[in-house]
Amino acid sequence: MTERRIFEHPIIDFDRGEEFYFDFEGRKVKAYEGETIASALYADGLTKFTESKKLERPRGFFCAIGKCSSCNMSVNGRPHVRTCVTQVEEGMKVKRHGAKPDFPEKDIGRGKDRTEKDVEFAIIGGGPAGLMAAITAAELGGDVHLFDEGADLGGQLVKQTHQFFGSHEEDAGVRGIKIGDDLVEEAKKRGVNIHPETKVIGYYEDRKIAVERNGRFEVYQTEGIVYAGGAIENYLAFENNDLPGVYGAGGVQTLMNEEGVVPGEKVLMVGSGNVGLIVSYQLLQAGVEVVEVIEALPEIGGYQVHASKIRRAGVPINTSHTIVKALGDEKVEGAVVHEVDEQWNKIEGTEREIDCDIICLAVGLRPDTGFLRQAGCEMEYIPELGGQVPLRTEEMRTTERSIYVAGDSAGIEEATVAALEGKLAGVAAYEEITGKENEKTESLKKEAKDGIEKMRKGPYGQVPRQGVKTCTVDEEVCG
Ligand code: FES
Numbered sequence: 001m002t003e004r005r006i007f008e009h010p011i012i013d014f015d016r017g018e019e020f021y022f023d024f025e026g027r028k029v030k031a032y033e034g035e036t037i038a039s040a041l042y043a044d045g046l047t048k049f050t051e052s053k054k055l056e057r058p059r060g061f062f063c064a065i066g067k068c069s070s071c072n073m074s075v076n077g078r079p080h081v082r083t084c085v086t087q088v089e090e091g092m093k094v095k096r097h098g099a100k101p102d103f104p105e106k107d108i109g110r111g112k113d114r115t116e117k118d119v120e121f122a123i124i125g126g127g128p129a130g131l132m133a134a135i136t137a138a139e140l141g142g143d144v145h146l147f148d149e150g151a152d153l154g155g156q157l158v159k160q161t162h163q164f165f166g167s168h169e170e171d172a173g174v175r176g177i178k179i180g181d182d183l184v185e186e187a188k189k190r191g192v193n194i195h196p197e198t199k200v201i202g203y204y205e206d207r208k209i210a211v212e213r214n215g216r217f218e219v220y221q222t223e224g225i226v227y228a229g230g231a232i233e234n235y236l237a238f239e240n241n242d243l244p245g246v247y248g249a250g251g252v253q254t255l256m257n258e259e260g261v262v263p264g265e266k267v268l269m270v271g272s273g274n275v276g277l278i279v280s281y282q283l284l285q286a287g288v289e290v291v292e293v294i295e296a297l298p299e300i301g302g303y304q305v306h307a308s309k310i311r312r313a314g315v316p317i318n319t320s321h322t323i324v325k326a327l328g329d330e331k332v333e334g335a336v337v338h339e340v341d342e343q344w345n346k347i348e349g350t351e352r353e354i355d356c357d358i359i360c361l362a363v364g365l366r367p368d369t370g371f372l373r374q375a376g377c378e379m380e381y382i383p384e385l386g387g388q389v390p391l392r393t394e395e396m397r398t399t400e401r402s403i404y405v406a407g408d409s410a411g412i413e414e415a416t417v418a419a420l421e422g423k424l425a426g427v428a429a430y431e432e433i434t435g436k437e438n439e440k441t442e443s444l445k446k447e448a449k450d451g452i453e454k455m456r457k458g459p460y461g462q463v464p465r466q467g468v469k470t471c472t473v474d475e476e477v478c479g
Helices: 037-043 127-139 155-159 174-191 249-258 274-285 303-314 370-374 414-435 439-455 459-470
Strands: 020-025 027-032 072-075 076-080 093-097 115-124 144-147 193-195 199-204 208-213 217-225 231-233 246-248 264-268 289-295 317-319 321-327 334-339 352-354 358-361 363-367 379-382 387-391 403-405
Touching: 020 037, 027 037, 115 155, 115 414, 127 144, 127 174, 127 217, 127 414, 155 352, 174 193, 174 264, 199 370, 217 334, 217 414, 246 249, 249 274, 264 274, 274 289, 274 303, 274 358, 289 321, 303 317, 303 439, 387 459, 403 414, 414 439
Parallel strands: 020 093, 115 144, 115 217, 144 193, 217 403, 246 358, 264 289, 264 358, 289 317
Antiparallel strands: 020 027, 072 076, 072 093, 199 208, 208 217, 231 363, 321 334, 334 352, 379 387
């Protein structure tokens, strides 16, 4: 098998830690300190991570950020561990369990392991929105705890090697990776209590939350919450779409740019929005062939500047094309596509096979809002924002007292808007909980609101602008 780890890259220096071995189903597998279990196994050549419940069809990973459960395995006797967000350790025992795991080998998560703590602010999610909310509330003097299920904070910024657009104040021209690192450093400097590899698993009355970390449960009684749980990648319906090798574009980006592992050799990219175009370019940078980009709409969805870059590298972008089938039995060995007319009907005689081992889906994101629904926040379906989002005030407060939302969980937009919403939610939550409103809080809120307005100006901001208008309600409605 060809080496899947990337050792030379034009932008990223993969600074791998110590080399060691762990046990996978009785076999020694090489890993490096800092890798996740899933990336170490993928680098070793594994494609089948689990299997479907009824038909026992093979399944590979999909999202690589802990949101889909298709990488669940048994780790040291503990079932259903999401291997894409769990760091590998020397001597670990890992095995696949499909839909029917063994009963846990040891007692985990029982009452004796539970601890309870009181905290002022819980920020859920360590992407740009959560980090900015945490930094801002801590800067104002709040006792802030930030929870994220990944080992590395920064959310989607951690894997974004491209430079951001926008104005200078909003980090234009700076690579996402660098912005993420800077935000994490700032949060540490401000005294934010950071809890990595910690999943918030439940909401109870009066802003009490339960978290799970390495099999131990903790309960936090909070006074206020900013939820910034991010987004989930959309799937697409076509025959064999569950084969290992059909991956989300964000999952591929994580594997490649964060973990330093290429997904395969020949990629068909489905979707020509900015994510599809940028990830295509990043695949080329990592030495992977992008066979073709297809787009069901008659126009390319992303910025022309990104499209031109990959076209210059010889990658065709075919609009009015859709995928109808993934080929292969155990993993992707090709794809079938055809052209569509403006009513999305198949154009007869245009069906053809594409030789590829990876089908990368870049077909949009939807807000991750499960926690907010459990907390009782009123939701509304807003197509312009990607799906179900919570109703909220202009200052990001939901219909539940002292629960705020920011970033992609509030609606799919650019990372810069997410960070600004985080800042706004951080100040507004601080004001509500402490009762302290002053010149500083007013000026921070104004900065955030002005920044958001500026980012939403122009033709590309028109869609989110309309969506936000529909789900923004008055203070009185929120109670
Ligand atoms: S949860 Fe691990 S791949 Fe989605």
